[in-house]
Amino acid sequence: MLSSHKEIKLKPTDFIVSKTDTKGIVTYGNKMFIQMSGYSEDELINKPHNIIRHPDMPKAVFKLLWDMVRKKEEIFAYVKNLAKDGSYYWVFTNVTPSLDLNNNIIGYYSVRRKPNEEAIKIISDFYAKMLEAEKRGGVSESTNLLIDLLNSKGVSYNEFITSIQG
Numbered sequence: 001m002l003s004s005h006k007e008i009k010l011k012p013t014d015f016i017v018s019k020t021d022t023k024g025i026v027t028y029g030n031k032m033f034i035q036m037s038g039y040s041e042d043e044l045i046n047k048p049h050n051i052i053r054h055p056d057m058p059k060a061v062f063k064l065l066w067d068m069v070r071k072k073e074e075i076f077a078y079v080k081n082l083a084k085d086g087s088y089y090w091v092f093t094n095v096t097p098s099l100d101l102n103n104n105i106i107g108y109y110s111v112r113r114k115p116n117e118e119a120i121k122i123i124s125d126f127y128a129k130m131l132e133a134e135k136r137g138g139v140s141e142s143t144n145l146l147i148d149l150l151n152s153k154g155v156s157y158n159e160f161i162t163s164i165q166g
């Protein structure tokens with residue numbers, strides 16, 4: 001099997017932590033973040049967080065992530081990440097803004113843990129549909145797919161994501 005097709009699974013006790021500045025430049029990663037990425041700490045710090053972006057991830061998910069955290073809201077998401085050697089790992093992530101005493105955003109903080117396997121089956125199929133939509137009509141078209149799904153269930157995005165994590 002090619003290393004690019006190899007999935008690395010988190011253990012239930014694993015926590016992956018990273019912090020960024022206001023522009024998404026990595027300022028901190030815990031040991032597990034560095035280990036899972038396959039990069040050295042020097043290769044990660046001061047680099048854009050998209051260094052581990054996987055091409056299977058729809059752009060619309062990251063647009064939503066940034067829209068929400070810039071509004072000082074937290075977001076939950078399932079993210080497929082790409083390690084340096086081409087292997088990938090799914091995470092269930094929570095991203096929050098870090099505020100100073102004057103309520104200004106000074107950076108962002110993310111904690112990830114093992115995703116529910118059943119949730120990943122649902123989400124990977126849905127992300128594939130979103131990617132197709134992006135090829136046809138860009139981010140707005142894949143965002144519409146997501147909005148339609150949430151409307152059909154009558155839930156917010158975070159409610160949907162946390163409900164399938166269980």
Ligand SMILES: Cc1cc2nc3c(=O)[nH]c(=O)nc-3n(C[C@H](O)[C@H](O)[C@H](O)COP(=O)(O)O)c2cc1C
Binds near residue numbers: 048
């Ligand atoms: C705190 C924080 C953590 C992030 N974690 C990830 C991550 O684990 N994987 C990822 O692909 N993008 C992550 N992002 C989003 C990236 O900044 C970026 O938006 C994304 O990789 C898509 O790349 P692009 O914006 O250049 O298209 C994170 C952003 C923030 C603020």
